[in-house]
Amino acid sequence: MIVRNCMKKRVFFIHVDETVAGAAKLMQEYHIGTLPVVDDNNKLIGILTLHSLLRIVLPDFIEFVANFSFINNLGAFETRIPSEAELDIHIKEIMEEPIFVQQDWSLVHAAAILHNEELNDIPVVDSSRRLVGLASHVDLGTAIIRSWNL
Amino acid sequence: MITLSVIISIFIFIVVLIIIFSEKINRTIVAMVGATLMVVAGIYFGFYNQEQAVEVVDFNTLGLLIGMMILVGLLEPTGFFQFLAVMAAKISKGKPIRLLIFLTAVTSIASMVLDNVTTVVLIAPVTILICEILGYNTRPFLISEAILSNIGGMATLVGDPPNILIASAANFTFVDFLRNSLPIVLVTWLVSIIVLNYLFRKELQSSKIIDNGAVVAQLNPKEAIKEPKIVFKVLVMIAIALIGFIFEDLIKLEPSLIAIGASSLALLWVNPSKVKEVFNLVEWDVLVFFSSLFILVGGLENAGVLHYLAQAILSIGDLHPVILGVSLLWIVALLSAIVDNIPITIAIIPVILELETMGIPVTPLWWALAFGAGLGGNGTIIGSTANVIVTSLSDRTRYPISPMLWNKKGLPVMFISLTVVSGLYVLFFFLIGF
Numbered sequence: 001m002i003v004r005n006c007m008k009k010r011v012f013f014i015h016v017d018e019t020v021a022g023a024a025k026l027m028q029e030y031h032i033g034t035l036p037v038v039d040d041n042n043k044l045i046g047i048l049t050l051h052s053l054l055r056i057v058l059p060d061f062i063e064f065v066a067n068f069s070f071i072n073n074l075g076a077f078e079t080r081i082p083s084e085a086e087l088d089i090h091i092k093e094i095m096e097e098p099i100f101v102q103q104d105w106s107l108v109h110a111a112a113i114l115h116n117e118e119l120n121d122i123p124v125v126d127s128s129r130r131l132v133g134l135a136s137h138v139d140l141g142t143a144i145i146r147s148w149n150l
Numbered sequence: 151m152i153t154l155s156v157i158i159s160i161f162i163f164i165v166v167l168i169i170i171f172s173e174k175i176n177r178t179i180v181a182m183v184g185a186t187l188m189v190v191a192g193i194y195f196g197f198y199n200q201e202q203a204v205e206v207v208d209f210n211t212l213g214l215l216i217g218m219m220i221l222v223g224l225l226e227p228t229g230f231f232q233f234l235a236v237m238a239a240k241i242s243k244g245k246p247i248r249l250l251i252f253l254t255a256v257t258s259i260a261s262m263v264l265d266n267v268t269t270v271v272l273i274a275p276v277t278i279l280i281c282e283i284l285g286y287n288t289r290p291f292l293i294s295e296a297i298l299s300n301i302g303g304m305a306t307l308v309g310d311p312p313n314i315l316i317a318s319a320a321n322f323t324f325v326d327f328l329r330n331s332l333p334i335v336l337v338t339w340l341v342s343i344i345v346l347n348y349l350f351r352k353e354l355q356s357s358k359i360i361d362n363g364a365v366v367a368q369l370n371p372k373e374a375i376k377e378p379k380i381v382f383k384v385l386v387m388i389a390i391a392l393i394g395f396i397f398e399d400l401i402k403l404e405p406s407l408i409a410i411g412a413s414s415l416a417l418l419w420v421n422p423s424k425v426k427e428v429f430n431l432v433e434w435d436v437l438v439f440f441s442s443l444f445i446l447v448g449g450l451e452n453a454g455v456l457h458y459l460a461q462a463i464l465s466i467g468d469l470h471p472v473i474l475g476v477s478l479l480w481i482v483a484l485l486s487a488i489v490d491n492i493p494i495t496i497a498i499i500p501v502i503l504e505l506e507t508m509g510i511p512v513t514p515l516w517w518a519l520a521f522g523a524g525l526g527g528n529g530t531i532i533g534s535t536a537n538v539i540v541t542s543l544s545d546r547t548r549y550p551i552s553p554m555l556w557n558k559k560g561l562p563v564m565f566i567s568l569t570v571v572s573g574l575y576v577l578f579f580f581l582i583g584f
Binding site: 059060061063064065067068069070071072073074075076077 | 232276
């Protein structure tokens with residue numbers, strides 16, 4: 001079986017010229033955590049996760065201090081919301097390099113990439129790298145388990 | 151007469167310095183290659199040999215550095231430094247100026263005993279945490295910590311590598327530093343913190359967003375310490391080493407032996423499960439850098455370059471030791487603002503030793519070298535390793551520190567502290583005597 005057979009074909013994606021505010025609205029409205037980023041030709045050029053959006057309101061120290069069990073609340077950061085300027089940031093500035101699979105790759109191949117990269121969802125593209133779907137680890141994993149003849 | 155040996159050795163030394171200061175290649179690699187070239191050139195041109203190269207390596211400096219690095223290596227993973235920073239925040243009740251004073255005081259005191267780079271590496275991240283939860287700009291705190299840790303390190307024999315080098319060459323004891331350097335450092339520290347408070351007066355306004363008192367009240371410093379038993383054992387051994395340094399004359403042991411002894415006993419007592427990890431925290435590259443510089447400068451010395459330099463200084467005329475000392479202090483400081491102060495110190499030490507053999511009273515010059523090397527690094531972003539560390543940390547935060555910003559804050563502190571130290575130096579010379 002190949003990825004195309006188990007991926008979600010109705011995919012929410014975002015154009016590269018959009019801002020953080022636009023991405024946040026989409027994620028909130030449709031309850032999604034991964035947005036593939038595309039250009040004018042629907043070509044996959046990046047990936048935006050909820051984690052990247054939340055990073056805007058999280059403190060910087062989490063990058064340096066592994067153990068912060070000596071604090072009970074984050075003080076000034078507990079109620080922090082993004083500023084106008086932060087909401088206007090173009091997503092191309094915070095998106096990550098896309099990790100993707102081809103629609104005709106095997107499920108195990110795709111599952112191995114997901115496992116290795118510690119991802120929950122992975123965009124699926126055609127041979128021209130145009131976005132055609134999205135596969136979650138549940139989509140791929142349950143499809144693989146189905147072949148176990150339980 | 152200038153010989154071929156003089157020209158060759160100067161050429162190798164200057165090329166090495168230029169490459170080190172260009173920062174294109176790691177400084178240790180450049181120094182190693184340079185040291186090898188110096189010995190090979192010395193053998194072929196008859197001014198230096200392998201035995202002499204081994205003799206010029208100051209094993210007292212290396213031993214002291216290794217011993218202290220092992221003690222820090224044992225203390226580093228325990229969370230003790232985080233504990234100190236969190237305690238400082240709690241005592242400050244979250245008020246910005248008090249927080250700045252307490253955090254920099256902790257950093258400076260730790261830097262007096264331990265390597266100030268390690269101190270800054272461990273305290274700066276917690277500083278960012280404390281500032282963020284209190285809603286403060288991190289820049290004043292990080293810049294002040296680096297500057298005041300550099301100043302704090304000047305106070306003791308073990309506080310800063312140039313001091314270790316100078317003590318070894320001049321036969322200064324730990325007590326000599328406490329007597330001559332500590333009082334000057336205390337005054338300079340106070341002046342510098344006042345200047346920093348003034349320079350950062352806008353950023354150090356109290357936050358109105360949250361109740362700072364309540365935020366720091368919830369901090370639990372004890373939670374920061376992961377291994378209290380190890381902290382106790384290592385602190386006991388550091389205290390024993392310090393007592394050993396103070397009574398160095400009485401027990402007739404070199405500081406290096408005391409440091410190595412204390413670190414060996416600490417290793418034995420703590421018996422760390424991951425010994426390799428402790429030894430990995432010893433900065434071997436720094437030790438190789440030191441050794442290579444010793445060998446390079448040894449080449450200059452054996453070729454007669456430093457003798458010429460000393461004669462050139464004498465030929466300027468009959469300079470009063472105070473004028474010579476203050477000039478040296480400023481020259482070394484200005485050089486240290488743009489280049490690493492370790493090569494400068496290693497290169498100047500033999501010149502001072504040469505001047506001593508010519509009958510010049512050199513004790514004030516040693517102190518001038520120590521103060522100049524310690525203060526010069528504060529002026530620019532690249533002046534000291536502590537500056538580089540806080541700057542690179544800040545680059546990953548909302549408040550990056552640019553070279554221009556550092557110059558705006560660091561240069562005034564450097565010039566004011568140099569002026570204060572020059573005044574104290576003159577006073578010390580005439581009233582108490584070095």
